Amino acid sequence: MASPKAPSPQTERKRRLRRWALGSYRLGVILAALTCLRALPRDEKALDPAVVLELSEELIPDAVSAGAPSDGLFPLLNGDGQTVGWATSTFPHAAKIQGYSGPSEILVVFGADRMVQGVRFLASADTDGHVKMVRKDELFWRQWDGKAEAALGAAGKPVVVSGATLTSEAMARGVAARFGAEGMDEWFPRALALADVGKQFPGADRISESDVSGIHQVWKKENLLGMVLRSSRMGISARGYNGISDVIVCLAPDGGKILGIGFLGSRDNEPYVSDVRNEVRYADGFAGKGVEAVLAEDVRASPSLFTSGASYTNQAVVESVREMLRRYIAEEQGRGFPWKTSLAFAWIVLGVFVGVHKIGNRPPVRLAYAAISVLAGLTLGWMVSQDQLVGWGMNGFGIRGILPLLALTAAALVIPAFTGRNVYCNRICPHGAAQTLAGSLVRKRFHLPPKLHAALTRLPWLTLLAIWALAFLVSGVPFAYFEPFEIWSSGFVAFIPAAILTVGLVAAFFLPQAYCHYGCPTGALLKFLTASPTAWTRRDTIAAVLIAAALLRVLL
Numbered sequence: 030m031a032s033p034k035a036p037s038p039q040t041e042r043k044r045r046l047r048r049w050a051l052g053s054y055r056l057g058v059i060l061a062a063l064t065c066l067r068a069l070p071r072d073e074k075a076l077d078p079a080v081v082l083e084l085s086e087e088l089i090p091d092a093v094s095a096g097a098p099s100d101g102l103f104p105l106l107n108g109d110g111q112t113v114g115w116a117t118s119t120f121p122h123a124a125k126i127q128g129y130s131g132p133s134e135i136l137v138v139f140g141a142d143r144m145v146q147g148v149r150f151l152a153s154a155d156t157d158g159h160v161k162m163v164r165k166d167e168l169f170w171r172q173w174d175g176k177a178e179a180a181l182g183a184a185g186k187p188v189v190v191s192g193a194t195l196t197s198e199a200m201a202r203g204v205a206a207r208f209g210a211e212g213m214d215e216w217f218p219r220a221l222a223l224a225d226v227g228k229q230f231p232g233a234d235r236i237s238e239s240d241v242s243g244i245h246q247v248w249k250k251e252n253l254l255g256m257v258l259r260s261s262r263m264g265i266s267a268r269g270y271n272g273i274s275d276v277i278v279c280l281a282p283d284g285g286k287i288l289g290i291g292f293l294g295s296r297d298n299e300p301y302v303s304d305v306r307n308e309v310r311y312a313d314g315f316a317g318k319g320v321e322a323v324l325a326e327d328v329r330a331s332p333s334l335f336t337s338g339a340s341y342t343n344q345a346v347v348e349s350v351r352e353m354l355r356r357y358i359a360e361e362q363g364r365g366f367p368w369k370t371s372l373a374f375a376w377i378v379l380g381v382f383v384g385v386h387k388i389g390n391r392p393p394v395r396l397a398y399a400a401i402s403v404l405a406g407l408t409l410g411w412m413v414s415q416d417q418l419v420g421w422g423m424n425g426f427g428i429r430g431i432l433p434l435l436a437l438t439a440a441a442l443v444i445p446a447f448t449g450r451n452v453y454c455n456r457i458c459p460h461g462a463a464q465t466l467a468g469s470l471v472r473k474r475f476h477l478p479p480k481l482h483a484a485l486t487r488l489p490w491l492t493l494l495a496i497w498a499l500a501f502l503v504s505g506v507p508f509a510y511f512e513p514f515e516i517w518s519s520g521f522v523a524f525i526p527a528a529i530l531t532v533g534l535v536a537a538f539f540l541p542q543a544y545c546h547y548g549c550p551t552g553a554l555l556k557f558l559t560a561s562p563t564a565w566t567r568r569d570t571i572a573a574v575l576i577a578a579a580l581l582r583v584l585l
Contacts, residue, residue, distance in 0.1 A: 047563045052446035055558050058572045059442065065579040066422030066500060078103060080151070081116045081136065088138045088146040089114035101207075105138075115139040118151060123203025128155040128196035131424040135200055137207070143178045148204070154424050156416050157507040158515040158523060159196035166190045169197055173204065179348035182209035182263070192410060195434070209261065219293070221245055221259060221277070229279035229288040230254045241360055243353075247279075255288060256280045258353040274302075274342065276349045280320070284357065287323065289316040290350055295342070305342045320354050373433035376405045377457065381440055384452025396469055399462035406459020406517045409433075413441045413453060415493070415550050416508040416515065419500045441555060449562040451555050454545060459517055460530075461545055461552075464537035475539050486546060489553035496550055497575075501582050511550060 105114035131154030187201035243263030383389030441453035513530030533544030
């Protein structure tokens with residue numbers, strides 16, 4: 030009997046083009062759905078003063094009302110109408126800072142002395158389990174207690190919650206954003222000019238930026254004259270009488286001595302701004318001092334390095350200078366090795382390799398990598414889920430902090446679309462890997478009757494449709510409850526995800542990849558990318574109809 034004739038190169042080329050065209054269409058459908066989610070109209074509600082007062086009363090017992098906000102700050106008033114504290118939300122500054130799948134809004138409460146009395150949770154579009162883990166962590170919420178307002182714009186390494194790293198870091202970065210770490214450019218957009226540092230660096234011919242935001246280098250030809258620290262670019266926003274100021278510190282080349290400071294601009298009131306600007310220009314109390322000496326000086330014992338009567342604006346400048354110096358020294362001490370990110374990328378790259386190479390089909394290799402994936406799921410907690418995708422669609426995402434999760438999602442979507450190989454479900458997914466290991470422990474496996482199997486395989490598709498329908502209805506349903514993955518990524522145990530996880534893993538001992546076949550909506554989405562890679566299917570038509578409906582929902 031003659032063997033089948035191999036397809037000609039031309040035929041193979043046409044098949045490849047059809048696969049790529051269809052893969053591009055299917056990826057386009059998913060991207061269009063995410064874009065439509067992002068475009069849905071949403072009501073922007075102003076923060077209710079009653080909510081501000083309710084959260085602040087415990088921290089400021091004398092407060093009986095919250096006044097009208099000014100520059101985002103609510104004055105907390107006592108019975109006589111005197112200001113006994115302040116409160117502010119991290120929105121809108123933190124609205125673009127994404128955690129695992131969405132931004133979070135929190136409230137910062139100050140005493141009358143502008144020292145933080147406490148930070149409280151307001152709202153979050155992030156995954157429910159991660160948010161609950163953060164809300165329970167007292168150490169996270171106490172990290173700001175007692176800090177001066179000038180110190181809140183730090184974009185360094187905050188205290189984060191293990192198991193909810195992305196969510197907690199986004200909240201912490203939201204605080205930094207509210208106080209200048211992101212968005213200060215909008216207040217002081219002008220670039221640093223040679224004229225701004227001419228007094229401290231005569232003859233300088235250029236200014237360059239270092240790899241650290243807010244730290245500049247000043248040059249004369251090829252000679253380094255020194256460095257300039259700029260408060261607005263370092264995220265420092267010490268508030269004076271009624272606004273913040275943009276301050277610079279000029280340092281000697283070795284960074285140990287202050288050559289002088291500068292006052293580039295301010296949103297504070299006149300005549301206070303002019304008074305302090307003149308003090309800086311003609312009586313710079315920092316010039317000639319060592320950095321360590323300034324940081325060691327007791328500012329409260331010697332409350333000002335100036336003689337100006339503009340005490341609030343004056344104090345804000347002093348606090349800004351000291352905070353810039355603290356961050357500069359911390360930066361010089363070096364950065365920690367990003368081991369978690371490195372391990373995540375190694376896990377993803379290895380998973381793609383064993384997913385596309387024939388070596389991955391060998392049982393020892395398959396089981397060994399399954400064990401690695403389970404360990405990665407338990408330690409790293411990054412998984413592709415509908416909750417995450419819907420959250421990104423509704424709220425967008427930022428690359429910082431979630432780059433490994435973004436790479437994992439890209440690998441899960443792009444590779445199957447253009448190769449027909451579902452490497453994420455088959456190799457990388459920790460929950461799928463756990464089912465693989467469970468199945469390897471039992472020799473006798475069961476298979477469902479064909480009719481029951483056919484009925485149950487529709488469940489993931491129905492769940493997928495339900496999730497996205499609810500998302501477009503802006504229902505507020507916690508989508509993490511449709512899958513078990515939040516327990517992996519956050520460790521938070523809610524009943525429904527825990528039940529799905531338990532039933533799925535127990536069933537995997539007897540039914541091959543039970544949850545993957547009969548329960549996983551994310552698996553269904555990835556099957557949409559791989560099924561019939563060269564032929565248009567009924568699912569492609571349904572997807573086109575649904576995207577058309579989504580566009581109508583956005584437009585109407």
